[in-house]
Amino acid sequence: MTSAPEAPAPLLRAILRGVGWCGLGLIMVTVFLSDFLARAPAGWTDATVMLSPPSPAHPFGTDLLGRDMLSETLHGLAQTGGHALLGALVAILCGGLFGAVAARLPRPLAFSLRGTLGVLATVPALLLAILLIGLTARFYAPLVAGLAAAPLAFVRAFDRVEVDSTHSEYARATGIPTMTLLRRDLSYEFHEMLGSVAARALAAVTIIVSTASFLGFGAEPPARDLGLMIAAGKATYLAAWWTAVFPAAALVILILFARLAAGLGEGERP
Amino acid sequence: MRSFLARQAVRLVVGVFGAALIAAAISAIGAPHAHGLAPFFFAAVGRLVHFARGDLGQSAISGLPVLQVLAGSVPQTLLMVLEGACLALVAGLPLGLLATVGPTRRATAPLVQIVTATPVFCAGLALAYGAVHLLHWPVSVNMPVGASVSPDQALQIAALPVVAVGLAGAAAVQLALRRAASEASGGAFRSGLKRLGLSAFEIERRFVLPQVLAGLVASAGEIMMALLSAAVVTEWVFHQSGVADLFVKSVALADWNMAAIVVFIFACLTFVAEFAGRIASRMLASEGRP
Numbered sequence: 421m422t423s424a425p426e427a428p429a430p431l432l433r434a435i436l437r438g439v440g441w442c443g444l445g446l447i448m449v450t451v452f453l454s455d456f457l458a459r460a461p462a463g464w465t466d467a468t469v470m471l472s473p474p475s476p477a478h479p480f481g482t483d484l485l486g487r488d489m490l491s492e493t494l495h496g497l498a499q500t501g502g503h504a505l506l507g508a509l510v511a512i513l514c515g516g517l518f519g520a521v522a523a524r525l526p527r528p529l530a531f532s533l534r535g536t537l538g539v540l541a542t543v544p545a546l547l548l549a550i551l552l553i554g555l556t557a558r559f560y561a562p563l564v565a566g567l568a569a570a571p572l573a574f575v576r577a578f579d580r581v582e583v584d585s586t587h588s589e590y591a592r593a594t595g596i597p598t599m600t601l602l603r604r605d606l607s608y609e610f611h612e613m614l615g616s617v618a619a620r621a622l623a624a625v626t627i628i629v630s631t632a633s634f635l636g637f638g639a640e641p642p643a644r645d646l647g648l649m650i651a652a653g654k655a656t657y658l659a660a661w662w663t664a665v666f667p668a669a670a671l672v673i674l675i676l677f678a679r680l681a682a683g684l685g686e687g688e689r690p
Numbered sequence: 691m692r693s694f695l696a697r698q699a700v701r702l703v704v705g706v707f708g709a710a711l712i713a714a715a716i717s718a719i720g721a722p723h724a725h726g727l728a729p730f731f732f733a734a735v736g737r738l739v740h741f742a743r744g745d746l747g748q749s750a751i752s753g754l755p756v757l758q759v760l761a762g763s764v765p766q767t768l769l770m771v772l773e774g775a776c777l778a779l780v781a782g783l784p785l786g787l788l789a790t791v792g793p794t795r796r797a798t799a800p801l802v803q804i805v806t807a808t809p810v811f812c813a814g815l816a817l818a819y820g821a822v823h824l825l826h827w828p829v830s831v832n833m834p835v836g837a838s839v840s841p842d843q844a845l846q847i848a849a850l851p852v853v854a855v856g857l858a859g860a861a862a863v864q865l866a867l868r869r870a871a872s873e874a875s876g877g878a879f880r881s882g883l884k885r886l887g888l889s890a891f892e893i894e895r896r897f898v899l900p901q902v903l904a905g906l907v908a909s910a911g912e913i914m915m916a917l918l919s920a921a922v923v924t925e926w927v928f929h930q931s932g933v934a935d936l937f938v939k940s941v942a943l944a945d946w947n948m949a950a951i952v953v954f955i956f957a958c959l960t961f962v963a964e965f966a967g968r969i970a971s972r973m974l975a976s977e978g979r980p
Binding site: 535536538539540542543544545546547550551553554555623627630631634635636637647650654655657658661664668671672675676679680 | 704705708709711712716719803804806807808809810811812815816818819822823829831832911915918919922923926927937938941942944949952953956957960961964
């Protein structure tokens with residue numbers, strides 16, 4: 421039987437958000453220092469240590485080509501993190517920000533946009549991303565992942581503005597211009613939630629970027645990407661678990677920190 | 691209730707029409723001589739007219755009618771999604787209800803965060819690894835094409851993708867339940883009902899539970915999207931040849947007509963799930979209204 425869950429304590433939520441942002445900060449530092457921290461440059465192979473299990477010489481083991489998995493995971497994290505940041509920026513601009521602005525456009529135009537993007541939001545974002553990458557090129561995968569996540573972000577931002585709210589009606593009745601209302605929305609609502617919106621977009625785009633890479637629609641070899649590394653490890657991971665587990669763990673940690681930083685409420689999706 | 695039904699029906703029709711427009715636009719990309727805005731527009735309108743007449747065109751890869759290709763792959767994916775949905779409800783609903791009980795909710799919150807932060811392809815690969823090393827099951831992940839297996843092994847091989855889709859669905863059910871329970875917790879009716887002499891258990895059973903379940907079915911569209919997204923990845927991971935796998939191959943080989951129809955099917959499934967979910971939610975919520 422369900423009992424009513426209490427709202428999460430603000431302190432606990434603030435701590436979790438803090439942990440999330442600290443984690444993302446640590447990942448960012450690791451990404452910036454990846455070339456320094458990695459023991460070997462990206463793609464460097466050593467045929468004498470193929471599929472070597474984790475050891476002091478290779479803490480994360482080596483893959484089928486003898487690449488050091490620790491170095492490769494760091495390079496892959498840098499690539500995935502960088503792409504996800506770019507995609508998240510696109511999702512914020514084309515989704516969250518555009519949704520907030522569109523809600524204050526003339527009603528027919530605003531609701532036409534809401535309807536069109538509402539239809540796009542019913543198609544899984546991964547499918548949209550694959551479709552858009554197919555139409556453009558794999559090089560644009562990060563931008564496209566952001567665009568694929570944008571419809572849902574647009575719909576959320578549009579609905580959050582509450583076009584028909586009492587304050588909007590009073591404002592319109594008293595002749596307050598739409599631009600003033602829009603400025604109010606952006607400064608009070610969007611501004612306050614920017615960190616949460618950004619972290620939420622980062623989590624969503626990271627999943628799309630890495631899954632697209634795993635399916636062969638993202639990063640192209642020799643570029644390293646966590647999704648691509650897991651796809652490469654798929655051939656050997658049943659016998660050599662370390663070829664997929666470490667990149668997968670890095671990916672899950674990145675998404676988890678982004679979700680924590682977003683401060684998602686009970687049952688909220690990124 | 692009648693006006694609510696009419697509103698939802700209009701939403702469904704408008705949504706399906708919107709999905710058809712988008713599908714026609716995608717399909718027109720592959721049309722010959724559709725370069726430039728005006729030719730593209732006319733090609734898209736032409737495709738829309740053909741769709742309305744039931745002519746879905748031909749696959750650019752195989753040259754077969756799209757309907758014929760879909761008839762071979764849609765049932766497999768729909769079956770997997772359906773089985774996954776059943777599993778999601780069978781596993782996700784009791785676990786979700788248990789996990790929303792006061793102290794358990796706090797204890798399970800980090801686990802839910804970690805589970806929902808795991809991409810489906812990672813979960814699918816982990817599942818396959820566990821099946822091989824713990825259960826000693828054969829898996830299709832790295833199996834050579836045409837490898838012979840016994841009927842028992844075939845069943846084990848077929849079970850894993852369903853479990854992967856079901857787990858993704860269960861995670862979506864879990865999120866929807868938590869959200870609904872969280873919203874129901876704000877209801878001001880509890881104190882009033884307590885003053886009327888109802889026990890806490892009775893309030894939960896007669897008033898809160900229907901609202902939580904109503905919240906769950908209202909998220910049917912979201913759960914359907916989670917199942918479809920999981921199906922796309924799972925078919926790829928486990929080498930299943932369903933409609934999701936067909937979509938990935940169609941995009942890779944620029945068969946835009948086929949890709950457009952698959953997008954249309956997926957959007958329609960989500961719209962229908964949303965439509966049914968909203969109506970069921972309304973009925974459940976009115977039952978539990980104090």
